[in-house]
Amino acid sequence: MHSSELLLTMYRKMVLARRFEEKAGQAYGQKKIQGFCHLYIGQEAVVVGINEAIRPDDMVMTGYRDHVHPLVRGSDAGMLMAELFGKDTGYSKGKGGSMHFFDIEHHFYGGYGIVGGQIPLAAGMAFASKYRNEDRITVCSFGDAAANQGAFHETLNMASKWKLPVLYVVENNRYGMGTDIARVSAEPEMHKRASAYKMRGVTVDGMDVLKVYDTVKEIAASIRAGDGPVLLEAYTYRFRGHSMSDAATYRSKEEVEQERARDPIIKLRALILKNRPGTEAQLDAIDESERKTVDEAISFADQSPEPPLEDIWTHGLVADGEPDEMPRARVRGATDVKWPSYPTDFKVTWDLEPREAPAPAPSLKKKGAA
Amino acid sequence: MAEIAYRDALNQALHEEMARDPRVFLMGEEVARYNGAYKVSQGLLEAYGSARVVDAPISELGFAGLGVGAAMVGLRPVIEMMTWNFAILAMDQIVNNAAKVRHMSGGQLRCPIVFRGPGGAGGRLSSQHSQALEANYAHFPGIKVIAPGTPADAKGLLKSAIRDENPIVFIEGELLYGARGEVPDGEYTIPIGKADIKRPGTDVTLITWSRMLTAHVLPAAELLAQQGINAEVVDLRTLKPFDKEAVAESVRKTNRVVIVEEGWPFASVGSELTDFIQRECFDDLDAPVARVTGLEVNMAYAANLERAIQPSVERIIESVKAVLYR
Numbered sequence: 001m002h003s004s005e006l007l008l009t010m011y012r013k014m015v016l017a018r019r020f021e022e023k024a025g026q027a028y029g030q031k032k033i034q035g036f037c038h039l040y041i042g043q044e045a046v047v048v049g050i051n052e053a054i055r056p057d058d059m060v061m062t063g064y065r066d067h068v069h070p071l072v073r074g075s076d077a078g079m080l081m082a083e084l085f086g087k088d089t090g091y092s093k094g095k096g097g098s099m100h101f102f103d104i105e106h107h108f109y110g111g112y113g114i115v116g117g118q119i120p121l122a123a124g125m126a127f128a129s130k131y132r133n134e135d136r137i138t139v140c141s142f143g144d145a146a147a148n149q150g151a152f153h154e155t156l157n158m159a160s161k162w163k164l165p166v167l168y169v170v171e172n173n174r175y176g177m178g179t180d181i182a183r184v185s186a187e188p189e190m191h192k193r194a195s196a197y198k199m200r201g202v203t204v205d206g207m208d209v210l211k212v213y214d215t216v217k218e219i220a221a222s223i224r225a226g227d228g229p230v231l232l233e234a235y236t237y238r239f240r241g242h243s244m245s246d247a248a249t250y251r252s253k254e255e256v257e258q259e260r261a262r263d264p265i266i267k268l269r270a271l272i273l274k275n276r277p278g279t280e281a282q283l284d285a286i287d288e289s290e291r292k293t294v295d296e297a298i299s300f301a302d303q304s305p306e307p308p309l310e311d312i313w314t315h316g317l318v319a320d321g322e323p324d325e326m327p328r329a330r331v332r333g334a335t336d337v338k339w340p341s342y343p344t345d346f347k348v349t350w351d352l353e354p355r356e357a358p359a360p361a362p363s364l365k366k367k368g369a370a
Numbered sequence: 371m372a373e374i375a376y377r378d379a380l381n382q383a384l385h386e387e388m389a390r391d392p393r394v395f396l397m398g399e400e401v402a403r404y405n406g407a408y409k410v411s412q413g414l415l416e417a418y419g420s421a422r423v424v425d426a427p428i429s430e431l432g433f434a435g436l437g438v439g440a441a442m443v444g445l446r447p448v449i450e451m452m453t454w455n456f457a458i459l460a461m462d463q464i465v466n467n468a469a470k471v472r473h474m475s476g477g478q479l480r481c482p483i484v485f486r487g488p489g490g491a492g493g494r495l496s497s498q499h500s501q502a503l504e505a506n507y508a509h510f511p512g513i514k515v516i517a518p519g520t521p522a523d524a525k526g527l528l529k530s531a532i533r534d535e536n537p538i539v540f541i542e543g544e545l546l547y548g549a550r551g552e553v554p555d556g557e558y559t560i561p562i563g564k565a566d567i568k569r570p571g572t573d574v575t576l577i578t579w580s581r582m583l584t585a586h587v588l589p590a591a592e593l594l595a596q597q598g599i600n601a602e603v604v605d606l607r608t609l610k611p612f613d614k615e616a617v618a619e620s621v622r623k624t625n626r627v628v629i630v631e632e633g634w635p636f637a638s639v640g641s642e643l644t645d646f647i648q649r650e651c652f653d654d655l656d657a658p659v660a661r662v663t664g665l666e667v668n669m670a671y672a673a674n675l676e677r678a679i680q681p682s683v684e685r686i687i688e689s690v691k692a693v694l695y696r
Contacts, residue, residue, distance in 0.1 A: 059443070092476030102475035109442065110475065114466050120432050121467060124439020124447075131395070131421055131445060151462075154432025161427075315477040316511050318535035325477035342444025346392055350421040 002210060004276050010052055010209050011272060012286050014044040014265045017068040019294040020077060024067065024084055027298065028244045033084045037098045038065040042239035045264035046171050048072050049212025050139060054220050059107045059125050061118050062141040064099035066111025073106040077293055078300035079331055087304035089331045094307045105328055105337050116142055116149030123159045126166035130350055132343065137223045141169040145176025147190040160199040162352055163228040167219060170233045177242045178250045191233035199231055206234030207262045371554060377547040379521035380410045383528035388418050391446060394532055397424040397433055398450025407452050408488060408547045434460035434485065438468045441483040446532060451487030454503045454541060468537035469512030484531045488544035490581055490632050491669060491680060500669035502633035507539040508610040514562055515610040517541040519583035521551040523607050526560030534562060543581035565613035571602030574690050575620040577643060578630040579606040582681060587630050590686040599690060609639050618651055625656040626693040630681050635663040657693040662686050
């Protein structure tokens with residue numbers, strides 16, 4: 001059974017995500033955000049269900065549709081919005097923008113703009129966890145189209161062979177930009193590809209946050225227990241185009257309307273009202289509070305300064321003794337930032353494959369035979 | 371000082387750094403049980419086990435990216451490319467991820483990783499296996515590029531590369547692995563970004579790196595000496611960032627420059643050096659900068675064609691005489 005607290009948290013995070021993306025879309029229309037901007041509207045149940053099912057110190061990364069992954073991990077909405085606005089107070093000081101969100105404090109390891117390019121990185125992060133005998137897992141999301149990249153196949157093979165603690169999530173929204181995934185995939189059911197790498201492939205209704213939560217809860221435990229990586233295919237749908245410049249004319253009106261009827265937020269709201277002591281008034285209060293959070297994020301981004309020109313030259317190469325930037329400490333003066341630190345002195349106890357048996361000693365009996 | 375082979379110098383560097391720092395691991399094709407396609411990793415599997423010396427599948431992009439991810443969370447991967455020709459498949463991970471994560475994250479992440487392996491012609495291997503690709507990587511901000519030409523430099527620079535906080539492309543000379551040279555005893559490192567004067571001289575500056583140094587440039591300098599021309603040989607060792615002071619100082623002394631590189635001439639390390647020299651040393655030059663490069667063609671298999679496509683002692687001497695107007 002799911003606690004009231006969990007349901008309300010999920011509801012709050014999905015509403016926050018929806019409002020954030022809606023406002024980002026509006027700001028894009030006002031040219032406050034430019035460049036490529038890929039909204040997550042419609043897919044919220046995937047990220048929220050996963051996030052509540054894993055630990056806060058598990059590592060998460062995704063592709064370029066990356067606004068919501070850090071947001072639901074606890075990133076500062078204003079600083080995320082400021083990054084979209086290209087401001088100095090953004091998480092990457094305006095160097096990353098929409099496609100390159102990073103919040104290492106909240107173990108969000110990035111948005112990546114080359115389709116599927118983050119898939120091997122996640123294996124490396126999971127490799128490091130296993131190498132240091134930590135029990136953290138890595139969760140790496142990508143779209144359905146990324147599963148046709150070589151990086152997907154190369155990495156799943158290694159991840160499975162070496163039993164790396166990584167969960168790969170195909171956020172299958174059915175279209176790689178404007179191309180129906182079935183038009184370009186011999187096997188469009190991506191989870192089936194896991195079997196080629198002797199890996200567990202699982203599907204879940206990505207429009208149902210509780211199903212995602214339950215599924216990932218079980219999978220995360222199995223990965224943490226050392227059972228090896230899993231490929232999870234979450235069937236979802238983006239209500240908007242691929243990016244802000246995409247009118248999505250390749251999808252029929254009926255299809256979009258059908259999917260909008262499965263809106264994961266409406267579904268969860270109805271469930272809370274039906275089964276729980278959650279009242280309309282309570283949920284309305286959450287809606288209002290998240291709307292306020294996002295409005296504040298917009299004004300924070302609006303009022304923030306652009307990065308100074310001399311910042312062009314920072315963060316190219318790391319100079320001797322140069323520390324890492326801690327965005328929330330820099331921007332908000334936060335003193336409670338817990339930054340990941342890694343041991344420099346430890347013993348590697350993992351044997352990635354069994355030690356080769358020593359060559360058998362030459363038999364004396366056979367000496368002189370033949 | 372012991373005289374050892376280039377491959378053994380690299381092996382010593384890996385051994386010493388892996389013994390010193392448990393965060394260092396080596397991954398690549400044939401690095402473990404086979405002891406390395408060029409035997410650079412001889413004995414490492416036995417010493418450090420299969421999680422630190424990892425035989426990877428033939429998936430250059432995959433294991434290069436795995437290394438980048440591990441570097442982002444506190445390990446120090448050394449990713450061996452069986453040759454830099456194969457690393458072209460991994461270039462996306464090297465230039466789009468390793469070189470950019472610090473920038474894109476606004477300084478939240480760093481990527482201390484070494485990609486290493488042989489570059490340049492290997493001898494009768496035709497087009498796909500005979501490329502000097504250093505200029506490709508030197509083009510990208512966020513990466514350092516190193517190409518040592520002697521065993522001592524190979525060892526000292528590989529150790530520095532492994533300790534560096536940045537992504538490093540470390541290009542070894544495929545034909546240098548058996549080359550022997552004196553290597554200092556005991557612990558030492560060589561700073562990244564410092565050139566080395568391999569032969570002091572007064573009449574002309576020869577700038578080079580990697581295999582060209584011992585294969586053609588030093589022999590050419592000896593022949594020139596017999597003709598009364600005293601050439602200074604500057605071994606860049608690090609191509610990016612290259613040692614601007616050492617280059618400028620030598621040019622101020624000799625006033626004439628020949629750059630010798632194995633790679634193609636268009637948009638190359640040599641063309642960048644030429645630009646630097648004409649901008650920074652214009653008043654010191656007594657002749658236009660000359661360049662000896664691989665010819666602008668794909669490598670042929672036939673022995674005579676392969677020889678003719680690469681720089682040679684003869685072409686170097688010819689260029690030296692041209693800048694001396696002799």
